[in-house]
Amino acid sequence: MRILLLRVIAILVTFIGLYMLSQFVTYQMDPYYFQVLIECGVYIILAVSLNLINGITGQFSIGHAGFFAVGAYVGAAWTMIWQPMVVGRYSFLQMGTLHGDILNLLIALVLGMISAGMAGFVVGLPSLRLRGDYLAIATLGFAEVIYVLLLNINSVGGARGLNGIPTLISSGNLALFWIFLFVIISIVLSRNIMQSVRGLTWLSVREDEIAADAMGVDTTKVKVTAFVIGSALAGAAGVLYAHFLTGISPDIFSMNTSILITTMVVLGGSGSVTGSVIAATVLIVLPEMLRFLKNDRMVIYSVLLIVMMLTRPQGIFGTKEIGFPKWRRKQPKTEGRSA
Amino acid sequence: MKGIHRLVAGILGVGLILSGCGCRSHGVKIGGPGGLQEIPVGDFSSLTGDTATFGTSTHNGLALAIEQANAAGGVKDLPIKLYTEDDQSMPDVARTVVTKLITEDHVIAVVGEVASTRSLAAAPICQQYKIPMITPASTNPAVTQKGDYIFRTCFTDDFQAAVMAHFARDQGYKRVAVFKDIRNDYSMGIAKIFEAEFTNLGGTITGEQTYQEGDTDFKAQLNSLKGQNPDAVLIPGYYSEVGTIARQAREIGLNVPLLGCDGWDSPKLIQAAGNALNGCYFSDHYFSKDIKDPAMQKFFADYKAKYGYSPDALAALGFDAGNLLVDALKRAKSLTPADLRDAIATTKDFPGITGKITIDANRNARKAAIIMKIVGEKKVLYKVYTPEEIDQ
Structure with missing residues (x-):
C-alpha cells in the first residue's frame, strides 16, 4: 500500500514538475536553444529505445529511422487526413482548444505507437532466423522500404512530404512537457526492464543465445518484445517530432538518420541507458556548437567521433549506469559480461 | 522508491541548468536598425x-x-x-x-x-x-x-507548363500527347497545367500515358502514344528516364519532336539519349552562355x-x-x-x-523562360518567352 502511494505521488510530482518546467522554459528560453533542446529530447527517446533492441537484447538493428517515420506519418495522417473526415460526426475531436489539441495528440500518439509497434513485430519476426550482420541488413532494408514507400504515396505528399501539420504539442506551451514525458517513460521503462527478472532474460539473450535457450528462455519472444517496445517508442518520438516541426518529408527519415541513432547507442556504450542519453545529447548539441567553424564543421565533428571511438571503443559509458545502482532493491549479478 | 524522487529532482535540476544557459531576455528587438554597424x-x-x-x-x-x-x-x-x-x-x-x-x-x-x-x-x-x-x-x-x-x-512549375503550351501552339502543333511520371509531383503538376492551357489555346490533347521513375521499358506506352498520331509528345520528367524514353521512341518509329521542362537540364541527358533527342525542345531558366x-x-x-x-x-x-x-x-x-x-x-x-x-x-x-533546342549533341538557345507573352 505504502509503495503504491509513493508511486502515485512520484508520478504526480513528475507531471507537475514537468508542467512547471515546460511553462518556465517556454517563456524564458531563447527559441534557438529551445529548438535544440526539443531535438535532443526526440533523439534521446530514439537512442534509448534503440538501446533496448541493440544494447540490452543484443540484436543489431540499423533501421530505427523506419519506425520513427511510421510513427511520424501515421500521427500526422491522423491530424491532417483522418481527423477532418470524422470531426463532423464527433465534434469533441475539434482542434483549437487546449483539451481538443491534447485529445487529438493522444489519439495520434496511440495510432503512431501501435503502427510502429506492429512494424517492429514484422521486423522482429525474421530475427528468429537472422543474426548479427544479416539482421542488420534486414532492418536497413526495412527502413529503406519505408523511405521509398513514403516517397511514392501521393496522399502523404510524396517527396514534398506533409506540410502544415497543426502544432498540437506546442498548444498551451506543453512541447517540452510531452517530449520529456516520453524521455522519462523510455528511461524508466529501460531501467525497469533491466532490473526485473524479465530483463535478465533479455540480457541473457545478448550474452549467449544458445545458453539462454537451453535454460528455458523463450528467446523468440524476448527478441520480438524488444523490437515491439523499441519501435513503439520510436513511433511516439515520430508523432511528437511531426507535430513539433509542422512539416515532415521522407528526407528526415533517410538512412543517415538511422545511422545517427545507431551511432548514439554505440558511442554511449551499447546497453547503457545513461550512455544513450548522454551520447544523443552530445551528437545533437555538438554540431550546433561547432557552427562557428563554418565549412570545416562536419569534418571536425567526424574527427571527434573517430577520436571518441578510438579512445573508448566500449562507448562513453560501457555498460555502466549513473544513478541506477543506488535504486536497486536486488542486485542482479551482471559481472562477466563481454563487451 | 526514493529513486524516482531523485530521478525527478535530477531532471528538474538539469532542466533548470539548461534553461539557465539558454536564457535570454525576451523582447529583444529582432534586427532593429538602431546603432547597427552592418x-x-x-x-x-x-x-x-x-x-x-x-x-x-x-x-x-x-x-x-x-x-x-x-x-x-x-x-x-x-x-x-x-x-x-x-x-x-x-x-x-x-x-x-x-x-x-x-x-x-x-x-x-x-x-x-x-x-x-x-x-x-x-x-x-x-x-x-x-x-x-x-x-x-x-x-x-x-x-x-x-x-x-x-x-x-x-x-x-505552373508558369513553365504554360510556356510549353504556348510554345507548342507557336510551333504549329495541333495534337500533343502527354507522357508523365506518375510518381513525381513536379511531372504531374506540369502535365495538368499544360493540358488545361494547351486545350485553352485551341490545341488537342490526344491522350496521356504514365511511367514510373526507375522504369526501363517504355515501349508499350510509347506504342499506344504513337497510335494516337500526335504532332509532338510532352515528357515533363527528369533527365534520368527521358534519355531512355527518347531512344525507345525512335526505335518503335515515333519520330515526332519531344518536349520537356527544366528537369531535362543535365549533361547526362545527351549521354543517355545519344542522338535520339535531335530536334527536341525543353523549357529552362533564362540562363545560358549563349545569351x-x-x-x-x-x-x-x-x-x-x-x-x-x-x-x-x-x-x-x-x-x-x-x-x-x-x-x-x-x-x-x-x-x-x-x-x-x-x-x-x-x-x-x-x-x-x-x-x-x-x-x-x-x-x-x-x-522570362527560355526554350532550348537540342541540335545533335548540343543544347542551343532557341526562343525566349516573357510573362507578358504568356498572359495574352
Missing part, C-alpha cells in the same frame, strides 16, 4: 548532404552578389554581413538554422533553399517572426503560399574569377536573389523587416541576369 542577412543552404551541389551554387552566387554590393559602398552607408548556415540537406535542420539566424544573429532577411521541402520547412518560421524570406530556386507553388513574408525569385547580354557575360567572368569554375543556373538564381535583396534594402524606407518586406513586394522590372523580375501579388517572380 546589415545582417541570413543564408541557409545545403552545403553538405545529398544535394550539396545545389546549395553550394546558390550560396556562391549569393555571396558574390553581396560582395559586389559591399564593394560598391553597401546599402545606406552600411556594409551587408552575410550569415551562412548549412542545413545538411535536411528539412528539420533547415528549421533549426533559420531559427538560429533569426533569433541569434538577428538577421533582417533570409535567403534560402533550392529544394522545396526545405523552403517549406523554413517558411513558417520566417513568417512567425515576420522576417522576409526569399527563395532563389524553389519552383513548387506551395512555398510562397505559406505567408506574406515569403517570396520567390524564380518562376513556378550575349553583357550582364550575363560579366557574371560568368566574375564567378569564374572568384571560384575558379563556371557557374550553373542555380548560381545565377542565387546571384539574382542577392541583388534583388540589395535593391530592396536600398529602396526600403527603413531597415526594419516590415519595411523591407514592403520593398521586396513592390519590386518591379528588376534587371536580374536571369531576366527582368517583377514580384506579383502572390509573391512569385514573373520572369
